[in-house]
Each structure stands twice: as structure tokens, then as C-alpha cells.
Amino acid sequence: DAMVIQNPRYQVTQFGKPVTLSCSQTLNHNVMYWYQQKSSQAPKLLFHYYDKDFNNEADTPDNFQSRRPNTSFCFLDIRSPGLGDAAMYLCATSRDRLAGGEQFFGPGTRLTVL
Amino acid sequence: ILNVEQSPQSLHVQEGDSTNFTCSFPSSNFYALHWYRWETAKSPEALFVMTLNGDEKKKGRISATLNTKEGYSYLYIKGSQPEDSATYLCDLLGQAGTALIFGKGTTLSVSS
Numbered sequence: 001d002a003m004v005i006q007n008p009r010y011q012v013t014q015f016g017k018p019v020t021l022s023c024s025q026t027l028n029h030n031v032m033y034w035y036q037q038k039s040s041q042a043p044k045l046l047f048h049y050y051d052k053d054f055n056n057e058a059d060t061p062d063n064f065q066s067r068r069p070n071t072s073f074c075f076l077d078i079r080s081p082g083l084g085d086a087a088m089y090l091c092a093t094s095r096d097r098l099a100g101g102e103q104f105f106g107p108g109t110r111l112t113v114l
Numbered sequence: 115i116l117n118v119e120q121s122p123q124s125l126h127v128q129e130g131d132s133t134n135f136t137c138s139f140p141s142s143n144f145y146a147l148h149w150y151r152w153e154t155a156k157s158p159e160a161l162f163v164m165t166l167n168g169d170e171k172k173k174g175r176i177s178a179t180l181n182t183k184e185g186y187s188y189l190y191i192k193g194s195q196p197e198d199s200a201t202y203l204c205d206l207l208g209q210a211g212t213a214l215i216f217g218k219g220t221t222l223s224v225s226s
Binding site for chain 2: 004033035040041042043044045048090092097100101102103104105106107108
């Protein structure tokens with residue numbers, strides 16, 4: 001029944017060592033989102049894909065990249081993780097961002113940077 | 115800068131109590147508002163999609179209202195149960211999908 005799957009649930013990496021988080025969906029939704037949530041803060045949108053079109057938020061650091069090889073999968077790459085990048089990373093999908101409908105979330109990946 | 119405020123940050127109620135919390139947003143840039151429930155170790159789950167001023171939505175013991183002119187939405191839980199313990203998030207979708215901003219959430223704890 002899982003609709004948005006994130007792997008791994010917990011990821012530990014070292015300072016500066018590239019890491020990739022993955023997200024897959026069985027909903028066939030057009031839009032996929034990546035959020036970063038630090039402790040006691042609001043989830044912050046990093047970027048989203050509308051089909052193959054990549055949309056980066058203005059304040060997302062260059063250290064964060066994303067790939068969407070097909071409808072089902074989307075990856076978050078952190079090229080050189082810093083201690084400040086330790087957070088929960090949430091993936092979400094929606095049919096159409098402009099339609100105003102809700103998002104469907106994965107359970108998140110908690111990233112620890114040592 | 116679009117800002118979404120939720121209050122209170124947290125609250126603790128007894129089983130059977132009714133409670134409510136608030137999501138505030140700039141009314142000038144409203145397109146849609148969503149409420150989510152996020153239980154520990156689970157995925158955030160959508161509760162309501164609200165788009166029209168005066169909207170009232172209900173799902174079981176949980177309901178929500180929307181006032182776009184004054185920029186707020188209330189979430190009500192009637193007769194809270196321990197299984198209602200979760201963080202309740204709201205997010206605002208700005209005009210024409212220009213922005214998607216979450217509040218920090220309200221964490222509800224219900225004691226039996």
C-alpha cells in the first residue's frame with residue numbers, strides 16, 4: 001500500500017562526503033517535491049519537479065541537487081554535506097501543483113552528518 | 115516574504131477535551147491551504163484541502179474552517195483521543211503556485 005517510499009529512513013554520512021537520498025512513488029503524480037525540516041522548524045521546500053521540469057527555490061544552496069530519471073523516482077544529492085545539513089528530508093508528490101490539491105508524503109529520511 | 119504562523123506551538127490535553135489551533139497567513143496571497151497530521155515515525159497525512167473563504171470541512175471528530183479575508187484557518191478536534199496525538203501542520207499555496215510555505219506545526223499530546 002505504500003505510495004511514497006523513501007530510502008533509507010536513516011542515513012549517516014561524514015562531513016563533506018556526498019550522499020544521495022531516494023524517493024519513489026506509485027501514484028503516477030506529475031509533481032515531486034523535496035523538503036528539509038530541521039528540529040522545531042517548518043518543513044522548507046528545496047525544489048520540485050513538474051514532470052521533467054526542475055524548479056529550484058531561490059534560497060536553496062547549490063550544495064543540493066536533484067534528479068528525476070522517470071515519473072516514479074526522484075533523488076536528492078547533497079554534494080558536500082555540512083553539519084548544518086543534518087535534518088529530516090521529506091519527499092512528497094501531488095497531481096498538479098497549481099490545482100491546489102494536497103501532497104502525499106513519504107516517511108522521511110533523517111540525515112546525520114558526523 | 116510569505117510567512118505561515120501556527121499557534122500554539124504545542125499543547126497537552128486530557129482525553130475527552132476539545133481543542134483547537136490556528137494557522138495564520140497573509141490573506142493577499144492566498145490560493146489554497148492544507149492541513150496535515152504527522153504522527154511520529156509515519157508520513158504526514160493530508161486532512162483537509164481548503165480553497166474558498168468560509169470553507170468548513172469535517173472528518174469524523176476533526177473539522178476546519180477558513181477565513182481568507184482575515185488570513186486564518188482553525189482546526190478543531192472534538193473529544194480528543196490519545197490517537198489524536200501528533201503534529202498538525204498547515205501549508206499555504208500562494209497565488210498561481212508561486213510559493214508553498216509550511217508552518218512550524220502544533221504538537222498535540224492527549225493523555226488518557
